[in-house]
Amino acid sequence: MDLSILKKQQARFVVGLMSGTSSDGIDAALVRIKGTGSKIVIKLISHRHFPYAPNFRIRLLNEHMTAREACILNFELGERFAEAVLAMMEEAQKEGVSVDFIASHGHTVAHLPPPHNEKPGTMQIGEAAVIAERTGRLVVSDFRTRDMAAGGQGAPLIPYADWLLFRKLDRKVACLNIGGIANFTVVTPNFEDIIAFDTGPGNMAIDGAVRLLTRGMKEMDKDGAAAAKGKVIEEFKEFLLSHRYFAKVPPKSAGREEFGAEVYLRDALAARRNHSFEDLVATVTDAVATSIVNAFNRFIRPEHEPQYVIVGGGGAMNLTLMRLLRRGLPGIQVFTSDQFGIPHSAREAIAFAILGNETLFGTPANVPQATGASHSVVLGKITPP
Numbered sequence: 001m002d003l004s005i006l007k008k009q010q011a012r013f014v015v016g017l018m019s020g021t022s023s024d025g026i027d028a029a030l031v032r033i034k035g036t037g038s039k040i041v042i043k044l045i046s047h048r049h050f051p052y053a054p055n056f057r058i059r060l061l062n063e064h065m066t067a068r069e070a071c072i073l074n075f076e077l078g079e080r081f082a083e084a085v086l087a088m089m090e091e092a093q094k095e096g097v098s099v100d101f102i103a104s105h106g107h108t109v110a111h112l113p114p115p116h117n118e119k120p121g122t123m124q125i126g127e128a129a130v131i132a133e134r135t136g137r138l139v140v141s142d143f144r145t146r147d148m149a150a151g152g153q154g155a156p157l158i159p160y161a162d163w164l165l166f167r168k169l170d171r172k173v174a175c176l177n178i179g180g181i182a183n184f185t186v187v188t189p190n191f192e193d194i195i196a197f198d199t200g201p202g203n204m205a206i207d208g209a210v211r212l213l214t215r216g217m218k219e220m221d222k223d224g225a226a227a228a229k230g231k232v233i234e235e236f237k238e239f240l241l242s243h244r245y246f247a248k249v250p251p252k253s254a255g256r257e258e259f260g261a262e263v264y265l266r267d268a269l270a271a272r273r274n275h276s277f278e279d280l281v282a283t284v285t286d287a288v289a290t291s292i293v294n295a296f297n298r299f300i301r302p303e304h305e306p307q308y309v310i311v312g313g314g315g316a317m318n319l320t321l322m323r324l325l326r327r328g329l330p331g332i333q334v335f336t337s338d339q340f341g342i343p344h345s346a347r348e349a350i351a352f353a354i355l356g357n358e359t360l361f362g363t364p365a366n367v368p369q370a371t372g373a374s375h376s377v378v379l380g381k382i383t384p385p
């Protein structure tokens, strides 16, 4: 068994893999990483999105998934992750480099963080053994469990990477990732001052509304076009913002358990069938933007005045959502991470490449004040090549 990678002191080439709560597909990033901790040097070489077929997405989104189906999907997903890695290995070859190892977040099928869940747990699938078998590479996976075992919520884990990617001695910035769930990291010069938490729903609510209202014919509000045409239904917006998650104070993390379409939207939309598709989507989009702005004003502004907000995740493509965010945050410049050299769709895959590298170095990479863990821990599990 070749574990020489653990001792490799030169730059390592890593493929980071992410399948987010939107269940839209796999984001893969080929990253060159040298060193560990605050001395790390990170360079993105290439990235790619591997979309899931619509019927596969429906299986991942099934809110009544059985243990048997999760068991089968664990292996099926492992195959898809492996295919993505093999494609990235080809890209690496074109660049004249060889992939050293893989860092795979997997796909979350259940996330029940403490203290709001009496019986906590989290489960990411996409079998690492399958990825290792197909690619012949070491795989780091299962990043969330160790933080949870240490009393944390296992999320958000992106803050450590955000800090390495965006920190500067003379500024504070707020990194906003709008995936299925939206989260903020306030990147401060000092690691100990980082604030990070999930604000609540991101694309999950918008996708969910579109899917329910079109009976699955459409999967997203492309570019926020429908929302741009609609008018906000104030009473519905108020209802959406009355979810008890928004009142909780950080550390806090959210998932499909709170904001999946079935639980958050199905009945609420059914009761408002007299309204147009555009008005309903406009209202959900406005509620998402407002929840992010409210979280910024309530939990970030009192302590920090970030110079700007850097947006990543698929939500950066929703022009209406971005317009509402800019309007809700007057005086603060809102950029996409692309403007800082980090493609919005690759940000999380890059982050897990960084976390996987830290696993191999034995460097703790949770941010205890963000997850609520009792101490710093080395994240991830290692599957040999």
Ligand SMILES: Nc1ncnc2c1ncn2[C@@H]1O[C@H](COP(=O)(O)OP(=O)(O)O)[C@@H](O)[C@H]1O
Pocket: 019, 020, 021, 022, 023, 024, 025, 178, 179, 180, 181, 203, 204, 206, 207, 220, 221, 222, 223, 224, 312, 313, 314, 315, 317, 318, 319, 345, 348
């Ligand atoms: N052109 C677009 N217009 C509007 N929304 C988009 C666009 N492209 C992607 N998205 C949204 O981004 C989501 C995927 O974002 P992503 O960051 O991958 O989330 P996750 O990490 O939860 O998978 C899609 O489901 C969709 O809602």
Ligand SMILES: [Mg+2]
Pocket: 019, 020, 021, 022, 023, 024, 025, 026, 027
């Ligand atoms: Mg995604």
